[in-house]
Amino acid sequence: xxxxxxxxxxxxxxxxxxxxxxxxxxxxxxxxxxxxxxxxxxxxxxxxxxxxxxxxxxxxxxxxxxxxxxxxxxxxxxxxxxxxxxxxxxxxxxxxxxxxxxxxxxxxxxxxx
Amino acid sequence: xxxxxxxxxxxxxxxxxxxxxxxxxxxxxxxxxxxxxxxxxxxxxxxxxxxxxxxxxxxxxxxxxxxxxxxxxxxxxxxxxxxxxxxxxxxxxxxxxxxxxxxxxxxxxxx
Numbered sequence: 001x002x003x004x005x006x007x008x009x010x011x012x013x014x015x016x017x018x019x020x021x022x023x024x025x026x027x028x029x030x031x032x033x034x035x036x037x038x039x040x041x042x043x044x045x046x047x048x049x050x051x052x053x054x055x056x057x058x059x060x061x062x063x064x065x066x067x068x069x070x071x072x073x074x075x076x077x078x079x080x081x082x083x084x085x086x087x088x089x090x091x092x093x094x095x096x097x098x099x100x101x102x103x104x105x106x107x108x109x110x111x112x113x
Numbered sequence: 114x115x116x117x118x119x120x121x122x123x124x125x126x127x128x129x130x131x132x133x134x135x136x137x138x139x140x141x142x143x144x145x146x147x148x149x150x151x152x153x154x155x156x157x158x159x160x161x162x163x164x165x166x167x168x169x170x171x172x173x174x175x176x177x178x179x180x181x182x183x184x185x186x187x188x189x190x191x192x193x194x195x196x197x198x199x200x201x202x203x204x205x206x207x208x209x210x211x212x213x214x215x216x217x218x219x220x221x222x223x224x
Contacts, residue, residue: 042215043217045211045213090156102159
């Protein structure tokens with residue numbers, strides 16, 4: 001049982017480059033989330049998808065786009081990376097029904113130089 | 114918009130003492146309040162949660178209390194051990210909506 005899987009685990013980008021972070025869950029969850037975590041700071045919500053076919057902005061959406069490809073997969077795209085986007089990115093999923101915990105992926109450490 | 118404030122940002126306690134972390138939320142419709150523990154370099158993992166129809170929940174050395182009127186909830190860890198050292202996050206959510214985290218508390222248990 002893999003849970004929530006993120007790829008890649010580490011990435012170095014040059015300013016202006018683009019990339020897509022992949023996230024997949026095998027728990028049949030409806031809701032999926034992308035967070036960023038900066039040193040000494042909490043988890044800030046970038047985008048979320050309450051259910052397949054819907055996406056909404058979180059607290060810090062600028063500079064990012066997302067795609068809910070199907071129920072399992074939720075990707076995060078950086079179109080033109082900036083040093084301010086250096087962070088650890090976490091994907092999470094949770095069941096929509098009821099009040100339930102979120103399960104996190106192992107994180108992607110992204111450095112933009 | 115929704116906001117969750119968490120205090121303190123750092124907390125040092127002697128082994129065996131108790132630790133208390135407090136959170137305040139802004140969205141009165143929030144109905145689910147989980148607490149996560151994140152060890153260095155690892156992903157956050159749930160340690161305890163409470164729903165809005167319950168005032169207190171306990172699991173061994175960990176307890177959470179909820180005051181809906183004041184819109185705040187707290188994590189209590191008793192008989193702290195060195196392995197409790199980590200960053201703790203509170204969160205608040207309602208249904209399928211935004212799942213907002215507090216800024217985290219770095220707990221250090223001194224042996």
